[in-house]
Amino acid sequence: MDDGSNYAFIGVDVHKEQHTAVVIDWWTRVLGEFTFESKISVYPEFIKELREKIPENLNLIFGLEDVGGNGRSLAVFLKENRYIVKEVNPSYSSSERKSYPTTLKNDTWDAKCIAEVLVKKIDILKEANPNDLYWTLKQFVYRRDSIVKSLSITKIQLHEQLTKSYTSYKKFFAEIEGKTALAFWEKYPSPSKLKNITTKELKEFLLEASNNSCSTKKAESILSFIAGDGDTFREYQEHRDELVRSYVRYIRFCREEIEELESHMKKIISKLDYKLETLTGVGIVTASQIIAEIGDINRFKSADKLAKYASVAPTNFSSAGKGRDVKSKQGNRRLNGVLFLLAKQQVQLTKNTGKPRNPILYDYYLRKTGERKSKSKVPALICIMRRLVNIIYGMMKNKTEYVMEYR
Incomplete structure (x- = not known):
């Protein structure tokens, strides 16, 4: 971004009935604090008061933890009025809060921590995208x-x-x-x-x-x-x-x-023109669950990024050149659960014929279970989940149907 000294960073702690905002500059000096109702009719007045306290030469950047729930109406209002709005991961603000010798917990302090995350991570934070359809x-x-x-x-x-x-x-x-x-x-x-x-x-x-x-x-x-x-x-x-x-x-x-x-x-996902129902084991419900949790697929630059978001990719812990990959417990756990059930369906055998529902992924599953000495089938299912992430990412990115082909 441009020189940070040209911006005012506004962290907003959102709630159902009222929001609390704290404004800081590039050097994390507090420029103002605001508390206002969670009403669309009140937001213009909040912006007016904000402008009265903030130097005119400073551009405004807003940071919100929740742009899909309590903070959605504010995020929509700010985006419609062409303000920069960043989505702040709650883990970032939590870490910022814990970095102080004395940990506080109130709305003003939370808003200030969100603002400080804006300053420190402005280049990696995603633009808020409160899409009504998703x-x-x-x-x-x-x-x-x-x-x-x-x-x-x-x-x-x-x-x-x-x-x-x-x-x-x-x-x-x-x-x-x-x-x-x-x-x-x-x-x-x-x-x-x-x-x-x-x-x-x-x-x-x-x-x-x-x-x-x-x-x-x-x-x-x-x-x-x-x-x-x-x-x-x-x-x-x-x-x-x-x-x-x-x-x-x-x-x-x-x-x-x-x-x-x-x-x-069914009517909603038809507007998106994704064709996830062509994937084995995916109906209207499963397709809706996947799309609802992923949102706009363009948020993810690659299938690897989506895998991390779905908590499928392992996390590496290492020190002094030694370490190992461990199962990640972060990310979107609801999406992870949907993918796990879908992975199980891919390797199931049909009752009538005894043939696998997805022969390609079933063969891959057998190879993975044969490679491991553990009796647990979970590691092999996680491998299937990872393959599914690649497939789903490609299908959503290109809006294509699933074609079962051996390669």
């Missing part, structure tokens, strides 16, 4: 993940209730949370609701619930299992029955929400 996609991905987690918990709770009412409930249906099964649990949450219900009546209910796929034999087997379980009726059964119905309703709601969210995710 940000929106990430919100959908996180919302879906939250609902999936809640759905899993609700399924466990449903099983706990069914275990107490229907001892043999797992034998009733092939899918315990299938469409027909849910209709049955809602209509008959406990055996007490089946009293005086004939085989014919139960069969007619099951036929309607299953679109005519259940037979008289299914109704007979269910009633037979219930008779074999004995009397499971307990006090306050009516209230527990309502719990089962509540779980059923919530499972249906979650599934509808997940389907709706996925339809929007």
